[in-house]
Each structure stands twice: as structure tokens, then as C-alpha cells.
């Protein structure tokens with residue numbers, strides 16, 4: 061990375077040390093990570109002396125004496141209630157410092173709370189030099205939005221198990237989002253090695269998704285344009301070329317891609333297998349997580365497993381569990397039993413509709429276009445409508461009428 065700016069002693073005559081802002085400082089709890097951060101910093105031409113031991117408490121103490129740096133990396137290992145303790149860095153917040161955090165707790169809920177508390181990032185130890193370098197590189201970039209948060213809504217669709225129709229549901233929601241609900245939408249297929257979305261929309265996959273996922277620092281608008289396939293002017297598909305090695309994808313790659321897409325578009329829908337190595341990172345960005353299951357015993361077991369995995373984050377993510385491919389005669393587990401065992405109501409029960417699914421396949425179109433009056437289309441349309449707020453009714457008062465007449 062060549063964006064390095066050497067950390068000089070930085071003292072201008074007449075200024076006190078407190079008034080001078082360094083570019084970077086780090087407070088790390090353990091020696092191994094501290095050594096790694098020092099190496100990364102040195103490679104950037106910065107002084108390794110800015111990497112100190114002690115973690116968050118040491119950083120909070122130091123900020124009383126030194127000026128807040130532009131980028132501050134703090135270790136929250138062993139700190140009770142880290143998101144709240146972050147407020148101890150008040151001077152850094154005041155100075156507009158980008159606060160990067162690391163810790164040992166691998167928990168998507170904690171990750172989100174850290175971001176809500178004002179951290180720009182949270183990475184889980186053990187870390188490698190690349191991950192640290194990338195985190196710093198991201199912090200160096202200007203924010204696209206004033207608050208640095210992606211503007212678009214991220215809807216993640218995952219399957220309790222394979223073959224239940226996850227990709228079908230993701231594709232259909234994307235189609236509805238861009239047609240009936242009028243949102244410019246991206247459909248991101250993160251089933252990298254086995255994805256079928258490009259096939260089902262009958263468009264050639266773009267190029268460069270693999271590159272973007274493996275090296276987030278290369279993601280720019282040009283690469284995004286190259287990776288996209290335009291299904292319609294309102295719907296772009298991001299799918300990998302066939303046979304991509306999923307191991308290449310990194311959490312930071314997926315997040316960088318997702319955030320960039322969410323800054324460009326109001327809705328991003330992600331087809332995300334539960335077994336994906338980037339599941340937790342990506343699911344953590346979701347506003348809605350849709351879990352597709354079948355109505356069998358194994359589906360119930362796996363839905364419970366996924367539900368338990370996500371339950372701690374239910375405060376931040378709306379969880380919708382739905383059944384798909386359910387025969388007319390009912391599933392192997394009755395709906396009431398399924399819901400009772402799950403401890404939650406199902407958001408929808410979509411019928412097994414071979415005719416509609418086959419027509420869609422044959423025509424290379426979404427089910428709704430290939431079989432608009434099918435039971436499956438009805439089920440999908442009803443469920444998706446619940447995800448989108450209804451437009452506000454037009455005021456019928458005298459004032460509104462006067463305004464409209466002009």
C-alpha cells in the first residue's frame with residue numbers, strides 16, 4: 061500500500077504536544093498482535109513507536125495527554141461491555157478520529173454494537189498482517205456518506221439446508237423489488253462455486269467478482285460495473301464465473317463489496333449459503349435475514365440451528381423464516397408443530413409448484429414472469445409485499461387538492 065504518510069514527530073513551534081494530531085496510534089493488549097501491527101505500520105513508513113501496549117484502557121488514559129490521532133486502533137480484549145467502554149475515548153470521537161477495534165469475541169452482534177457505538181471496524185483475533193493492513197487502508201478512505209454507513213437496504217436470503225429453493229426465492233424477491241416495488245436493486249450471488257442465478261435470469265455472468273472478493277482494495281466503481289450483468293435497467297446481477305474457488309473470498313472482501321453496492325443502490329439482495337465462510341460477516345450487514353426451509357424434519361432441525369445462531373442478533377436484524385416447496389397435502393411436519401418447535405411464526409409457506417418452476421427454467425425467466433398467475437407467484441408476491449413499506453396515502457384534504465390542481 062503506497063498511501064503511507066510518515067509519522068513525523070509532528071511538533072510545530074509554539075504548539076504543545078496535545079495540540080498536534082498524529083496520523084496513527086494503536087493500543088494492543090497482547091505482544092503477538094502488537095508485533096504484527098508494528099510490522100504493518102513500519103511497512104507503511106510509519107513509526108512503530110505509535111503501537112503501544114495496553115488496549116482500550118491505556119488508549120483512554122493516553123488521550124488525556126496526547127492529541128487524538130486521525131486513526132486509532134484499540135484492542136478491547138478483556139474489556140467488559142466493550143461498546144459502552146468505547147465512550148471512554150470521547151476525545152477521539154470529538155476529534156473525528158476513525159476508531160478501529162479488535163478483540164477476541166467472534167460475535168456478529170458485538171460487531172454491530174461496536175459499529176453503533178462509533179467504531180469504524182471490528183476485527184477478531186488472531187489477525188494476520190493483511191487483515192490489519194486492509195483495515196487501516198479502509199480507514200484512510202474518505203466516507204462516501206457523511207456517517208460512513210451504507211445507505212441501501214441489505215436483504216440476505218439463506219437456506220436452512222441445500223436445495224430448498226433459496227436461490228429461487230432470492231431471485232424472485234430481487235425481481236419484485238425492482239419491478240413491483242420500483243427499487244433499483246442488486247442481486248449478489250455469494251454461492252460462488254455453485255451459484256445458478258445467472259442461469260436462471262439467462263444472462264452471462266460478469267467478470268471480476270472473484271477479484272473483488274479476494275482483494276477488497278481493488279474494488280472501485282469500474283470493477284463493479286465489470287462484475288455486473290444487467291438483467292433490466294433496474295436490476296443488476298453480481299454472480300461469479302462458473303467454478304470459482306469459494307476459499308478465495310474473504311470477509312473483508314465481501315463486506316467491502318456489499319458496502320460499495322449498498323452505497324450505490326437502495327436495495328441489495330444476497331443469496332448467501334449458510335456454509336459460506338463469509339456468512340457471519342455478511343449476515344451482520346443485513347436488515348432482513350430470510351431463511352428458507354422445507355417442511356420436513358431435517359428442515360425443522362436446521363432451521364432451529366440457524367435460528368439459534370442468529371437469535372442473539374434479532375434486535376438488529378429482522379428474521380423471516382419461510383417454508384418453500386410445501387406439497388398441497390402439507391409438509392412432513394405440520395405447520396403448527398413446526399412453529400411450536402421453532403418458537404416462532406413462519407413468515408410464509410410457499411407451495412410446491414412444479415409447473416411454475418419448470419416454466420421459469422425453460423424460459424430463463426423469473427417464476428413471476430413465466431407463470432404470473434401460479435400459486436408460487438402469489439405466495440412470493442404476498443411475502444415480498446410485507447418486506448416493503450406501502451407508499452404513504454395521498455392526502456385528500458383541501459390543501460392537497462389545491463396543490464394538485466396547480
Ligand SMILES: Nc1ncnc2c1ncn2[C@@H]1O[C@H](COP(=O)(O)OP(=O)(O)OP(=O)(O)O)[C@@H](O)[C@H]1O
Nearest residue numbers: 219222223224225226227228385411412413414417
Ligand atoms: N416452490 C417450488 N416449487 C417447485 N419447485 C421449486 C420451488 N422452488 C424452487 N424449486 C426448484 O427447486 C430446485 C432447487 O431450487 P434452488 O436452486 O432455488 O434451491 P437452492 O436452495 O438455492 O439450492 P442449492 O442448495 O443447490 O443452492 C430448482 O429446480 C427450482 O426450480
Ligand SMILES: [Mg+2]
Nearest residue numbers: 226227251256
Ligand atoms: Mg442456491
